[in-house]
Amino acid sequence: MAELEHLGGKRAESARMRRAEQLRRWRGSLTEQEPAERRGAGRQPQTRRGSPRVRFEDGAVFLAACSSGDTDEVKKLLARGADINTVNVDGLTALHQACIDENLDMVKFLVENRANVNQQDNEGWTPLHAAASCGYLNIAEYFINHGASVGMVNSEGEVPSDLAEEPAMKDLLLEQVKKQGVDLEQSRKEEEQQMLQDARQWLNSGKIEDVRQVRSGATALHVAAAKGYSEVLRLLIQAGYELNVQDHDGWTPLHAAAHWGVKEACSILAEALCDMDIRNKLGQTPFDVADEGLVEHLEMLQKKQNVLRSEKETRNKLIESDLNSKLQSRLFKNKEKMLYEEETPKSQEMEEENKESSSSSSEEEEGEDEASESETEKETVLLQPF
Numbered sequence: 001m002a003e004l005e006h007l008g009g010k011r012a013e014s015a016r017m018r019r020a021e022q023l024r025r026w027r028g029s030l031t032e033q034e035p036a037e038r039r040g041a042g043r044q045p046q047t048r049r050g051s052p053r054v055r056f057e058d059g060a061v062f063l064a065a066c067s068s069g070d071t072d073e074v075k076k077l078l079a080r081g082a083d084i085n086t087v088n089v090d091g092l093t094a095l096h097q098a099c100i101d102e103n104l105d106m107v108k109f110l111v112e113n114r115a116n117v118n119q120q121d122n123e124g125w126t127p128l129h130a131a132a133s134c135g136y137l138n139i140a141e142y143f144i145n146h147g148a149s150v151g152m153v154n155s156e157g158e159v160p161s162d163l164a165e166e167p168a169m170k171d172l173l174l175e176q177v178k179k180q181g182v183d184l185e186q187s188r189k190e191e192e193q194q195m196l197q198d199a200r201q202w203l204n205s206g207k208i209e210d211v212r213q214v215r216s217g218a219t220a221l222h223v224a225a226a227k228g229y230s231e232v233l234r235l236l237i238q239a240g241y242e243l244n245v246q247d248h249d250g251w252t253p254l255h256a257a258a259h260w261g262v263k264e265a266c267s268i269l270a271e272a273l274c275d276m277d278i279r280n281k282l283g284q285t286p287f288d289v290a291d292e293g294l295v296e297h298l299e300m301l302q303k304k305q306n307v308l309r310s311e312k313e314t315r316n317k318l319i320e321s322d323l324n325s326k327l328q329s330r331l332f333k334n335k336e337k338m339l340y341e342e343e344t345p346k347s348q349e350m351e352e353e354n355k356e357s358s359s360s361s362s363e364e365e366e367g368e369d370e371a372s373e374s375e376t377e378k379e380t381v382l383l384q385p386f
Contacts, residue, residue, distance in 0.1 A: 059086035066094035067101070071109055084115045091121030091215070099127045099143075102136055107143075117148045122215070124154030132160040135169055144176055151182035153191065155227065159184055192229045195220060199235035208239055217248035218256075225253035225269065228262040233269070243274040250280030251289075258298060261291035270301035273309060 062082040065073040074094075078084060087093050095115045098106035107127075111117060118126050128148040131140040140160075144150065150173050153159055161173035161184075177184060198220065202208045210220045221241050224232040233253075237243065244252050254274050257265035266286075270276060276298070277285050287298055 059083065062086055063088060063094055063097065066106060066110070067097055069103060069106055078113060084110060084113055085119055087121070093119050095127045096121060096130055099130045099136065099139055100134065102134065102139070104139055104142070107139055111146050117143050117146055118152060120152065126152045128160045129154055129163055132169055132173060133163040135166040137169055137172065140169060140172060150176045150180060151184060151187040153187050157188050159187060192232060195224060195229060195232045196235070199232050199239060203235055203239040208241060219245050221245060221253045222247060222251070222256045225257035225262060225265040226260045228265055230264050230268060233265055237272050243269065243272055244278055252278055252286070254286045255280060255289055258286040258290035258294055261294050263294060263297055266294065266298060267301060270305050271308065273305060276302050276305060
């Protein structure tokens, strides 16, 4: 029995380590830091002794009370209007934390008070993902009996059954998959399919109507890059999406793709000539936050990008030169045409003048001929005998 408990403890610790590794990716992120106003930056209310009075947000107090298992305090906070689904900077709710802590009593208390059993954290984990990963069979069963979805997909494309290591847990979840008629492959592709539909619509309409994620400021381009939705990424770029768009932390889609080790997404963005040296709000380039195994690939992409930029500049110069040449030729032809049009009226005037001159000359000659004939006739009459 002790060995089983030890094994269960090791599994739970392993799950916590896996979760900690996921959360590590958010460490150092500016989204982890609350806005200055919310942190109570600036002048703090002073006590009579002159020392600053520490103030906590209601959400932080509520999460702390739940974590300590103090149900009486939690009830008071709920009565005062605390949000039972409030989250910390990593998107974890009290229900997530109670599950990770294997506190079934708190889990039941929160669910009975309408906590959302399908709420996802920043990594897309639901409480059932956490229960499955930790191997907490009784908590998983409770979640399922209270409406938890076995087909929810996290940011890694995993459903709860993918995280289950214990056979009993995997059997429970897969049995529910069949019972609920869930198509796991379709569930995994659902987000990508929706994004494909949106990207095609934006491309056809010529208008991008994306909505940033409230907490992180991430865009559809960030999501497609981070999750390796290559076709979505290409369509968004084709639709004219800003390649170097930054989230609240200053991360670009390339930062996201590099950090999550999505090789193809990095290639697509680099070949589209994104800025590979742009820095986030911590002064980090995509190289600085990249997965270690991807740094060499990024360096190769940057060299290739430099060649592409050079070729593009040369091509643009040739195109510009050709356009200038054609423009000059067109201007020259237009000038010739204008000169011709100016000369034509003059030529016509000269022809008219010549015609008039020729006509008057003919009339004069005819007059002279008539006069000559008249003189000849007179001479003939005079020479005739009387």
